[in-house]
Amino acid sequence: xxxxxxxxxxxxxxxxxxxxxxxxxxxxxxxxxxxxxxxxxxxxxxxxxxxxxxxxxxxxxxxxxxxxxxxxxxxxxxxxxxxxxxxxxxxxxxxxxxxxxxxxxxxxxxxxxxxxxxxxxxxxxxxxxxxxxxxxxxxxxxxxxxxxxxxxxxxxxxxxxxxxxxxxxxxxxxxxxxxxxxxxxxxxxxxxxxxxxxxxxxxxxxxxxxxxxxxxxxxxxxxxxxxxxxxxxxxxxxxxxxxxxxxxxxxxxxxxxxxxxx
Amino acid sequence: xxxxxxxxxxxxxxxxxxxxxxxxxxxxxxxxxxxxxxxxxxxxxxxxxxxxxxxxxxxxxxxxxxxxxxxxxxxxxxxxxxxxxxxxxxxxxxxxxxxxxxxxxxxxxxxxxxxxxxxxxxxxxxxxxxxxxxxxxxxxxxxxxxxxxxxxxxxxxxxxxxxxxxxxxxxxxxxxxxxxxxxxxxxxxxxxxxxxxxxxxxxxxxxxxxxxxxxxxxxxxxxxxxxxxxxxxxxxxxxxxxxxxxxxxxxxxxxxxxxxxx
Numbered sequence: 356x357x358x359x360x361x362x363x364x365x366x367x368x369x370x371x372x373x374x375x376x377x378x379x380x381x382x383x384x385x386x387x388x389x390x391x392x393x394x395x396x397x398x399x400x401x402x403x404x405x406x407x408x409x410x411x412x413x414x415x416x417x418x419x420x421x422x423x424x425x426x427x428x429x430x431x432x433x434x435x436x437x438x439x440x441x442x443x444x445x446x447x448x449x450x451x452x453x454x455x456x457x458x459x460x461x462x463x464x465x466x467x468x469x470x471x472x473x474x475x476x477x478x479x480x481x482x483x484x485x486x487x488x489x490x491x492x493x494x495x496x497x498x499x500x501x502x503x504x505x506x507x508x509x510x511x512x513x514x515x516x517x518x519x520x521x522x523x524x525x526x527x528x529x530x531x532x533x534x535x536x537x538x539x540x541x542x543x544x545x546x547x548x549x550x551x552x553x554x555x556x557x558x559x560x561x562x563x564x565x566x567x568x569x570x571x572x573x574x575x576x577x578x579x580x581x582x583x584x585x586x587x588x589x590x591x592x593x594x595x596x597x598x599x600x601x602x603x604x605x606x607x608x609x610x611x612x613x614x615x616x617x
Numbered sequence: 618x619x620x621x622x623x624x625x626x627x628x629x630x631x632x633x634x635x636x637x638x639x640x641x642x643x644x645x646x647x648x649x650x651x652x653x654x655x656x657x658x659x660x661x662x663x664x665x666x667x668x669x670x671x672x673x674x675x676x677x678x679x680x681x682x683x684x685x686x687x688x689x690x691x692x693x694x695x696x697x698x699x700x701x702x703x704x705x706x707x708x709x710x711x712x713x714x715x716x717x718x719x720x721x722x723x724x725x726x727x728x729x730x731x732x733x734x735x736x737x738x739x740x741x742x743x744x745x746x747x748x749x750x751x752x753x754x755x756x757x758x759x760x761x762x763x764x765x766x767x768x769x770x771x772x773x774x775x776x777x778x779x780x781x782x783x784x785x786x787x788x789x790x791x792x793x794x795x796x797x798x799x800x801x802x803x804x805x806x807x808x809x810x811x812x813x814x815x816x817x818x819x820x821x822x823x824x825x826x827x828x829x830x831x832x833x834x835x836x837x838x839x840x841x842x843x844x845x846x847x848x849x850x851x852x853x854x855x856x857x858x859x860x861x862x863x864x865x866x867x868x869x870x871x872x873x874x875x876x877x878x879x
Binding site for chain 1: 669670672674676677691692694696697699701703710713714715716717726727728729730731732780781814816824825827829831832845846847848849850851852854865866869871873875876
């Protein structure tokens with residue numbers, strides 16, 4: 356199933372119906388970036404096509420099956436519409452979103468860039484992550500193509516690098532073009548940085564993720580880097596950069612995750 | 618007037634009344650971090666005391682005078698409450714917020730930190746920013762104490778450094794203790810980084826700001842660093858770090874601002 360199909364939404368009155376597809380999960384819970392893409396797509400359909408920045412708070416797990424999305428317009432501006440939305444499962448609200456939407460023409464063109472795309476060996480020289488029947492890596496990794504920097508991939512052999520950084524390439528299956536919503540998926544699809552931190556951590560629930568979509572990527576592999584600088588007591592941030600093949604930053608992400616108490 | 622008083626809120630039924638104080642503005646519009654502090658304080662009073670992460674979208678200017686704050690509980694969880702809120706002026710919604718609140722005891726204690734506080738000359742060797750009657754620096758800078766790194770301060774003499782970075786010290790007047798909400802104010806109080814970028818920019822409206830509060834600071838001067846890496850077409854991000862005198866990161870902030878079209 357294409358990402359476009361798996362993240363499609365259908366207007367029903369002022370709300371939207373959608374379906375969390377099978378296989379986009381970690382231990383049965385749908386990937387946070389995928390849920391965010393579903394919510395943001397409905398917000399865009401209800402307002403303007405391009406999500407400049409979207410924030411999601413994660414309230415309860417999203418299970419495969421029907422959901423409804425309830426967007427609300429908070430402001431209709433000249434350049435931006437401010438929108439909120441709730442993504443609801445059969446029993447509970449799954450995520451709550453707040454975002455600003457406009458026209459994609461408004462986001463392109465570099466004026467000043469003081470950063471470089473992450474250096475990566477070619478995709479062929481990186482490590483192909485494939486889902487395991489044992490649940491790790493989880494099925495979601497087979498819904499897209501990911502190639503990890505060899506220095507960051509030893510976590511899969513039980514040998515974390517010691518540095519909470521994960522770098523790699525990503526693209527959708529069959530090289531499906533990645534739209535703004537696909538970037539939200541990719542911003543949350545790599546293994547958590549903390550898996551490389553040599554800490555006894557099995558599961559790091561996301562509290563909040565914000566994704567700035569700064570351009571629509573050119574077709575092909577995307578260069579990605581996720582890093583954590585501060586693991587303090589109850590929580591950690593994970594900062595992401597996604598760059599396209601033309602050397603343009605296309606998305607900046609940051610999430611806050613909870614460290615489970617030991 | 619203390620920050621505590623300027624950002625106080627009073628419960629009225631399920632909502633809160635507050636007052637945007639005079640002098641916390643830039644050209645008549647209240648500082649975004651100050652507005653965020655007002656909204657987040659009401660969200661905390663309606664739920665749990667500590668804002669782990671709060672996102673604000675800025676819809677219309679906040680003018681000095683009465684406002685009302687309308688929080689709503691989205692989820693009551695074991696460790697976190699997810700809250701939204703609208704801050705409304707007499708005519709329009711000013712900001713819309715989404716955040717997660719819990720107990721401050723849950724956020725302290727470093728597990729792994731891969732960063733250093735910004736290096737700064739002593740406060741006495743940094744540049745004291747004082748509000749100008751001409752409007753720049755704006756009156757808000759007199760509501761707290763700020764000392765800019767000399768390398769970043771020449772923008773006030775019309776000579777931007779060329780690098781979109783602003784570093785400096787901050788504390789509240791009379792060394793008032795800085796709480797979680799005071800950190801939101803400080804996260805938005807320094808001159809915009811883009812003023813150091815040698816670009817013809819007069820005004821950069823904030824679309825969205827997210828502040829993670831990672832600890833409550835020790836009393837005294839806070840080390841702050843704000844930087845921008847990507848000024849692309851329509852927008853730019855501004856990433857902030859605030860560290861306390863004990864060398865602890867206390868807040869991480871990121872905002873997305875619009876580049877006015879020429």
